[in-house]
Amino acid sequence: MNILFVCSVYHPVTGGAQDPVDQLGGVLVAQGHHVDVLTRHVPDTTPKQEVRNGVRIHRVANPVLPSDFRELTAELKEFAGRVRKPDVIHVVGLRRPLPMIAELLACLWRVPVIQTVGGYDIPDAVDPDPRLVWLTGRDFVLPAIRRADLLNAASDDLARQTELLVGERSPVPTLYVGIDHDLFSGAVPHAEAAALGPYVLSLRRLEPAKSVDRTVEAVGLLRDEIPELHLVVAGDGSERSALEAQVERLGLTSRVHFIGEVPIEEAASLLKGAFATVVASRSEGGGLVNVEAQAAGCPVIATRAGGIGEYLGGEAGALYVDAPDGPMIARAIRTLWFDPDARERLVAAARPLSERLSTRALASEYTAVYADLVEAYRPRDFSPWDMVTAALWEEFSLASGRSPTLEHPWRAPQAVEDLVLSTADAEFRALGRGAKAFYYLAWSSGVPVEQLRKVCEFVLRATDEMPKDTVAAGLEHAADWGRFDIESCLGYIRN
Numbered sequence: 001m002n003i004l005f006v007c008s009v010y011h012p013v014t015g016g017a018q019d020p021v022d023q024l025g026g027v028l029v030a031q032g033h034h035v036d037v038l039t040r041h042v043p044d045t046t047p048k049q050e051v052r053n054g055v056r057i058h059r060v061a062n063p064v065l066p067s068d069f070r071e072l073t074a075e076l077k078e079f080a081g082r083v084r085k086p087d088v089i090h091v092v093g094l095r096r097p098l099p100m101i102a103e104l105l106a107c108l109w110r111v112p113v114i115q116t117v118g119g120y121d122i123p124d125a126v127d128p129d130p131r132l133v134w135l136t137g138r139d140f141v142l143p144a145i146r147r148a149d150l151l152n153a154a155s156d157d158l159a160r161q162t163e164l165l166v167g168e169r170s171p172v173p174t175l176y177v178g179i180d181h182d183l184f185s186g187a188v189p190h191a192e193a194a195a196l197g198p199y200v201l202s203l204r205r206l207e208p209a210k211s212v213d214r215t216v217e218a219v220g221l222l223r224d225e226i227p228e229l230h231l232v233v234a235g236d237g238s239e240r241s242a243l244e245a246q247v248e249r250l251g252l253t254s255r256v257h258f259i260g261e262v263p264i265e266e267a268a269s270l271l272k273g274a275f276a277t278v279v280a281s282r283s284e285g286g287g288l289v290n291v292e293a294q295a296a297g298c299p300v301i302a303t304r305a306g307g308i309g310e311y312l313g314g315e316a317g318a319l320y321v322d323a324p325d326g327p328m329i330a331r332a333i334r335t336l337w338f339d340p341d342a343r344e345r346l347v348a349a350a351r352p353l354s355e356r357l358s359t360r361a362l363a364s365e366y367t368a369v370y371a372d373l374v375e376a377y378r379p380r381d382f383s384p385w386d387m388v389t390a391a392l393w394e395e396f397s398l399a400s401g402r403s404p405t406l407e408h409p410w411r412a413p414q415a416v417e418d419l420v421l422s423t424a425d426a427e428f429r430a431l432g433r434g435a436k437a438f439y440y441l442a443w444s445s446g447v448p449v450e451q452l453r454k455v456c457e458f459v460l461r462a463t464d465e466m467p468k469d470t471v472a473a474g475l476e477h478a479a480d481w482g483r484f485d486i487e488s489c490l491g492y493i494r495n
Contacts, residue, residue: 027359094141119306
């Protein structure tokens with residue numbers, strides 16, 4: 001079978017939907033399938049094309065402005081002519097704009113498309129952060145969701161939330177994502193981290209919903225009771241500066257260590273050597289890091305938010321806390337520290353639970369879903385839903401030999417872009433494309449122009465001595481996560 005995975009980011013970026021796709025792709029290739037991956041060119045230091053574990057990776061530009069989409073057309077045409085025609089397209093993680101592009105390609109090739117909703121892909125009833133991301137891409141993502149030949153979610157919790165969003169697609173089935181069990185169970189403890197002494201690991205994005213500040217608070221509460229305990233914080237995000245300030249304020253600089261984002265192999269070794277890991281999320285689509293910790297023999301202290309309990313396998317899989325609360329987390333760490341037998345019982349009970357989510361175990365389930373979808377597929381035409389999708393489809397229609405239906409298809413989208421950017425300060429626009437993308441996404445997300453102009457003015461003053469490229473890159477990163485407030489913008493720029 002020829003399979004095309006589409007996901008917003010991919011290796012070497014880790015910590016999201018790209019990890020299970022990366023691992024599953026290698027398993028499917030080993031079973032004789034042909035696997036391609038289409039992803040955004042993030043980071044831009046990676047090659048546009050490469051082969052990893054037998055999987056062919058194709059990276060295209062990350063379009064935001066209508067002019068970006070016009071330039072992307074040539075890349076997509078080249079990709080469509082080069083790649084082996086898939087039997088099925090599987091979108092994992094519905095981040096703008098790739099679900100729309102997958103829908104366009106599926107209609108062009110006359111093949112089915114399956115979409116799997118992951119964490120942060122849709123608005124969350126508890127956590128406001130996913131809604132910010134959603135607003136930046138809903139015009140591309142929501143229509144694509146409604147058109148998918150099969151829509152499912154990575155957890156039962158996400159399935160319920162998806163049904164609230166698109167009730168006409170109910171019931172939404174669950175398709176779990178997995179881990180490279182061998183990588184985590186066979187990892188060797190991280191030598192540098194082990195040199196610190198016993199440590200608790202926080203392996204997650206540094207965003208408000210992850211509540212890493214509560215784990216820092218817990219370590220502070222235990223400073224005198226367990227003076228040898230350290231905290232290793234692996235990950236990055238908008239909260240890093242605030243967390244570093246919290247650590248300094250609490251006098252924990254010798255006990256808390258920020259090491260930034262790490263490759264998945266290093267993450268495995270960090271989990272292998274940790275005394276415990278803390279996942280104190282306010283919301284979580286599934287939480288694969290919990291399963292990875294179980295496989296590595298690392299006890300998990302976690303909330304029950306979202307799909308965490310599903311992925312952990314229920315009450316036996318972790319030591320749960322009722323809320324992302326510093327004293328509660330400290331109490332859980334204390335329990336494991338002063339009762340080694342209880343810690344070992346937790347490890348012993350959790351390890352076999354992780355095996356059910358091994359990528360190798362899930363591969364047959366995925367291929368069965370694909371085969372059923374291919375058999376049931378009925379070809380359909382692409383139905384544009386706005387000016388950009390209409391212009392893109394016109395370009396592909398002409399390349400496929402169809403007669404033109406639009407005169408100057410990019411004229412109206414370009415006029416909108418010019419009009420929106422004309423409201424931005426010229427000095428801000430001069431920062432470069434990243435700043436323009438930030439401004440345009442903020443506008444399309446519904447941020448009032450006057451409020452947006454105040455943010456841009458403040459950013460210009462606060463970053464006056466910084467390189468323009470650095471500022472523009474930070475702004476585009478902030479926009480990718482739907483963050484258009486002053487504090488978040490500066491956090492992304494400085495991190």
